[in-house]
Amino acid sequence: MKKRKGCDVLVIGGGPAGLTAALHAAKAGADVCLVDSRPVPGEKLLLSGGGRCNVLPLSVDAGVYATSSSPHTLRKILQSWPLGEVRGFLEDTLGLRLVEQKRTGKVFPASGGGEEVRDRFLAALRRSKVRLLTRTRAMGILPNERRRVVVEGGPGIVADQVIVATGGLSYPRTGSDGFGFRVAETLGHHVVPPYPALVSLRNGRFEHTALAGISVPVRLEVGEGRAKRAAVGDFLFTHRGYSGPVVLNMAYYATRALAAGEHLPVRVAWLDRSESDWLELLAGAKGTLRGMLKKELPDRLVDRLLEELELWESAASPLRREDRARLLRALVAYELPWVDCGGYREAEATGGGVPLGEVDPKTLRSHIVPCVHFCGEVLDAVGPIGGYNFLWAFVTGRLAGEGAALVRKS
């Protein structure tokens, strides 16, 4: 039998979104081809969750995702594939055994981590007769040509429908170099300017290097006034700045504003305590301020705060009025001297992308170029740590895969 050169649906990018899209398009009856620039696709699955691969959250609230598009559209897209059914797909179709970590609200493969997830996806592709072309880099999409997808060093690929699942700009060594954003713009989409998300913040002058390794629960606030956002969680001093779950989850407010030329203040309330909590402790304290604070906070942090405040030798009580005000500010609204972030080399995800309003929320088909669909991180949505970004990749991958197969039939 003569081998067909083209395909009904061509998926560009074999991350979790593209893999899911290819499987669903094939299941819906399409002849599917998947191209990926890397020798083996799905590298982020291997890196994720510290190698353990946090595939899903235990529960989902659409409000935790960041988007500049309509939150209503985002919710509608997420609700198209309920969490329980996504889990069913991973367990029944891929054959993964999953375990729940109740404390953190995360779901992991019981064994094998990201490698097992990727291998099971690849096995499912083979079962579904999806043709996989690795080391194949897409260079562009020509919607009016029969050979729609231009690939590096080869003839274009004939395809009826094209799914762009090339991710964002994060971890470029895994193959994500912003191709999807560039191609979307070339096709006429208005791409929301991308920004690094799930990333550490950096302190330009290495002022807090001596505190590296200290981890402390905090309340972290980004911005001012009504636009201020806050969250509680673990904070970590690093050699170059600030990290830990609460920083990774909140940094995007700061990086998104920075991408637009605005530097937002980032403030910390150590131990998530209020002014009145600290005033109560101060009122009852005997001895030095340093001694009192060291009962509550890590030693090195206390030394640093008191050095900055020049209250090194002070007694805990009574404190001069203005010293007490400065101390309280340092304890409940300590302004981090951040200047930038770890950038795309460190960011676990990319915010911004193709606006959700420029695709059909039921099929993720482009409103501008009807033979193109988008899914995964290339779309304008990003979630916090906890499995939310894989969930988004799976849900949007399914919609785009089924959507593309449906268009081909009609």
Ligand SMILES: Cc1cc2nc3c(=O)[nH]c(=O)nc-3n(C[C@H](O)[C@H](O)[C@H](O)COP(=O)(O)OP(=O)(O)OC[C@H]3O[C@@H](n4cnc5c(N)ncnc54)[C@H](O)[C@@H]3O)c2cc1C
């Ligand atoms: C270190 C790290 C840890 C993470 N941990 C978690 C976690 O535990 N849980 C979670 O939910 N999320 C996690 N994430 C985020 C998650 O990995 C991404 O959100 C998700 O992989 C995005 O899926 P995607 O399919 O849209 O894109 P990607 O996974 O980025 O895949 C894009 C694919 O497209 C290919 N490609 C790109 N350009 C081209 C081109 N021009 N031609 C052909 N192929 C191309 C790439 O090679 C790649 O295989 C983590 C990310 C990182 C970097």
